[in-house]
Amino acid sequence: MTKVIALLNQKGGVGKTTQATNVACWLHKQGFKVLLVDLDPQGSATEWSETRDSDDDFPVVSMGTKVARDLPRVAGGYDYVVLDGAPQIKDLAGPAVKAADLVLIPCQPSPFDIYSCATLVELIQARQEVTDGKPLAAFVVSRVIKNTHLSREVREALAEYELPIFDAHTTQRVAYADCAKGGSVMDLPETDKARQEIEALGREMLEMLNHG
Structure with missing residues (x-):
């Protein structure tokens, strides 16, 4: 059965697309059949996919506020669908939460970022109350600067x-920025710290989905 993982936060610049694209690449590298869905009208994930030069890759499609209705039409046959959410668009958050089995909320270690999660958390919890705890949801601290008070x-x-x-x-690393133009930290050596962060995120993500 296809599992849908949504990376959502209505605040921009928190690392949603970075995590979504790299998590999708990690899943693909594990041998899963993956579909990446770009919910952002700016199309960052779509642009990322268009610059990739890998022959062994996964599809990326754009979708809007009808994602809960339209996704089942294209998700068949995939092991995992990763939704890259859009900032500042409330109409997309609800349908994405409805479509998801797991919602990951990337959040930077900043008071403004922490406060901005309130509306999304309320939306998720309201959904969980009427669907027996679904979707599963968790925070992922992103763009951490090591050894800082806020972190x-x-x-x-x-x-x-x-x-x-x-x-x-995830921490603030040059590797993530370097991979934004069609690359992935999964293309880097196994000893690379950014790659290891995404691998750890992927393992914890599947652990929650399988045993949540």
Whole structure:
């Protein structure tokens, strides 16, 4: 059965597309059949896919506010569908939450980013109340700057939302920016720190989906 993973946060610049594209690449590298769905009208994930030069790749399609209705028409046969959410578009968050089996909320260690999650968390929790706890949901701390005060306190602040917080996280690394034009950290050596972060995120993500 196809599993749908949505990366959502109505605040821009939190690392949704970076995590969505790299997680999709990780899943593909594990041998799964993957579809990446670009919900952002700016089309960042679509542009990313158009610059890729790999012959062994997965499709990327654009979709809008009808994703909950339209996704089943194209998702058949895929193991995982990854939704790359759009910022500042409330009409997309609801349908994406409805379509998802798991919602990941990338959040930077910033008070503004933490506060901005409130509406999305309320939307997810309202959905969970009427669907026996579905979708599963968790925070992923993104773009961490090592050894900073905010990075140490973000988990305590996010805990007030009463959603799980992944141990896996991403840090502020040049590798992510370098891969934004069609690349992936999964193309880097196994010893690369950014690649290891995405691998850890992928493993924790599947653990939640399989045992959530």
